[in-house]
Amino acid sequence: MAQLRVLAVDDELPALEDLSYLLRSDPRIGEVATARDGAAALRLLDRAIADGRPIDAVFLDIRMRGLDGVVLGRLLSQFANPPRVVFVTAYEEHAVDAFEIKAEDYLLKPVRPERLAEAIRRVAISADVPVEAGESDTIPVELGGVTRFVSSSDVMYVEAHGDYARLHTAAGSHLVRIPLATLEERWASAGFVRVHRSHLVAVKHIDELHIDSGKCMVRVGDTEIPVSRRHTRELRDLLVRRARKGRQE
Numbered sequence: 246m247a248q249l250r251v252l253a254v255d256d257e258l259p260a261l262e263d264l265s266y267l268l269r270s271d272p273r274i275g276e277v278a279t280a281r282d283g284a285a286a287l288r289l290l291d292r293a294i295a296d297g298r299p300i301d302a303v304f305l306d307i308r309m310r311g312l313d314g315v316v317l318g319r320l321l322s323q324f325a326n327p328p329r330v331v332f333v334t335a336y337e338e339h340a341v342d343a344f345e346i347k348a349e350d351y352l353l354k355p356v357r358p359e360r361l362a363e364a365i366r367r368v369a370i371s372a373d374v375p376v377e378a379g380e381s382d383t384i385p386v387e388l389g390g391v392t393r394f395v396s397s398s399d400v401m402y403v404e405a406h407g408d409y410a411r412l413h414t415a416a417g418s419h420l421v422r423i424p425l426a427t428l429e430e431r432w433a434s435a436g437f438v439r440v441h442r443s444h445l446v447a448v449k450h451i452d453e454l455h456i457d458s459g460k461c462m463v464r465v466g467d468t469e470i471p472v473s474r475r476h477t478r479e480l481r482d483l484l485v486r487r488a489r490k491g492r493q494e
Contacts, residue, residue: 248272248273248274248275248276249273249274249275249276249301249302249365249368249369249372250274250275250276250278250293250298250299250300250301251268251274251276251277251278251300251301251302251303251304251368252277252278252279252280252286252289252290252300252302252303252304252328253265253268253277253278253279253280253303253304254279254280254281254282254283254285254286254303254304254305254306254309254314254317255281255306255309255333256281256282256306256309256310257306258281260306260354261279261281263356264304264333264356265277265279267356267358267361268304268361268365270358271361271362271365273365273366273369274365278293278300282309282310282311282312283309283311283312283313283314283316283317284311284312286303286305286317287312287317287320290303290321290324290328299326299328300328301328301329301368301372302328302329302330302331302349302368302372303321303328303329303330303331304331304333304364305317305318305330305331305332305333306332306333306334307332307334307336308334308335308336314332314334315346318330318332318346318348319346322346322347329348329349329367329368329371329372330346330347330348330349331348331349331350331351331352331364331367331368332348332350332351332352333352333354333356334351334352334353334354335353335354337353349364349367349368349371350363350364350367350368352364359385359394360385362385363384363385363423366431367427370427370430370431383395383396383397384397384412384419384421384423386412386419386420386421395412395414395419397432397435397437398435399414399415399416400412400413400414400437400447401413401414401415401446401447401450401465401466402444402445402446402447402450402465402468402470403425403428403437403444403445403446404425404443404444405424405425405442405443405444406420408422408424409421409422409423409424410423410424410425410428410445413465413468415466425443425445428445429445432445435447436448436449438476438479438480438483439476440463440470440471440472440473440476440480441470441471441472441473441476442473444470444471446463446465446470447465448483448484448487450465450466451463451464451465451484452464452465452466454472454480454481454484456477461474461477461480461481463480
């Protein structure tokens with residue numbers, strides 16, 4: 246799997262060293278460059294482009310001397326092929342700026358490893374670094390102040406809740422701050438299909454497909470999930486092919 250080249254920018258050396266260490270610990274990242282201010286970051290980015298090895302993502306502090314992170318983020322968005330931007334800050338009030346710049350994520354200091362891992366996943370998807378076929382993806386969820394990891398192989402279906410998604414497993418459900426469209430792209434190779442604008446289903450967990458009064462539904466465990474008209478034929482054909490393959494084996 247291709248690895249990411251990233252740049253960490255922070256004018257506080259201890260924070261920069263901590264962030265760099267966490268980034269280097271992630272197997273999806275192959276190279277971590279660092280800069281202590283916005284001007285140095287721009288020079289490094291320009292040099293990387295000139296060398297034909299552009300930076301995939303910038304993990305960027307906001308309140309820095311000189312060129313601050315928000316201004317730098319806006320400059321980066323004007324690049325012909327802009328790097329993905331992840332803001333890393335101690336301040337919550339710049340979230341609107343991050344949204345306007347279309348940042349991939351917004352992390353609050355002190356950075357938790359599981360939140361950084363989620364941000365890296367978002368960057369990897371945006372940069373077309375997919376989860377390999379057959380690889381089980383994991384997502385951190387908060388349960389009573391404890392972070393646990395839910396594997397995609399345990400998820401039966403996913404339900405959209407605005408910019409959030411609810412993961413349904415045999416053991417319960419978990420609300421995570423990931424849009425359904427992101428999971429659809431990330432988990433396509435793991436056997437998940439979109440059946441409705443608000444539902445993503447693991448094909449292996451579909452027990453039944455039926456049509457009643459012109460409405461198509463699938464049953465997953467004890468739950469019936471609607472299938473939109475635009476997805477009905479595609480899903481039916483997929484299930485037929487899967488059944489035929491199972492009989493041949």
